[in-house]
Amino acid sequence: MTQDIVFIEALKVDTVIGVYDWEKSIQQTLQFDVEMRTDIRAAAEVDDLSKTVDYAVVSEDIVKLAKENQAELIETVAEKVAERILTHYAVNSVQISLRKLGAVASTQSVGVRIERDATLYQAV
Numbered sequence: 001m002t003q004d005i006v007f008i009e010a011l012k013v014d015t016v017i018g019v020y021d022w023e024k025s026i027q028q029t030l031q032f033d034v035e036m037r038t039d040i041r042a043a044a045e046v047d048d049l050s051k052t053v054d055y056a057v058v059s060e061d062i063v064k065l066a067k068e069n070q071a072e073l074i075e076t077v078a079e080k081v082a083e084r085i086l087t088h089y090a091v092n093s094v095q096i097s098l099r100k101l102g103a104v105a106s107t108q109s110v111g112v113r114i115e116r117d118a119t120l121y122q123a124v
Ligand SMILES: Nc1nc2c(c(=O)[nH]1)N=C([C@H](O)[C@@H](O)CO)CN2
Pocket: 017, 018, 019, 020, 023, 072, 073, 074, 075, 100, 103, 104
């Protein structure tokens, strides 16, 4: 298996997210860094976008998902994005860093980082 990665860096999405009541009536910014492990050789061989993971399409998908699924925890959003990527694209595993910007005073950032494998979602 190759170690190839298609990545998306610092994708910002404004959405309703948070545990506390005051957070449920405002928009806050989530920032995604996504690394998708996939074999890029077939696409490179024939210079064809349809044979790789289109980072523009995945980015649009993440924005839609984050806006439509208003959650309390960023963990919930990270898991939904991982499941979406691994079940809809030719990706073997995904690493997602999800930051909630401005959530905690005096920090540079807070967030979660998860790594999930496509085998988790395969039917037995
Ligand atoms: N591990 C987490 N901790 C916290 C979360 C979260 O989503 N995951 N969320 C909050 C609040 O919504 C916070 O962002 C408000 O300041 C607190 N801790």
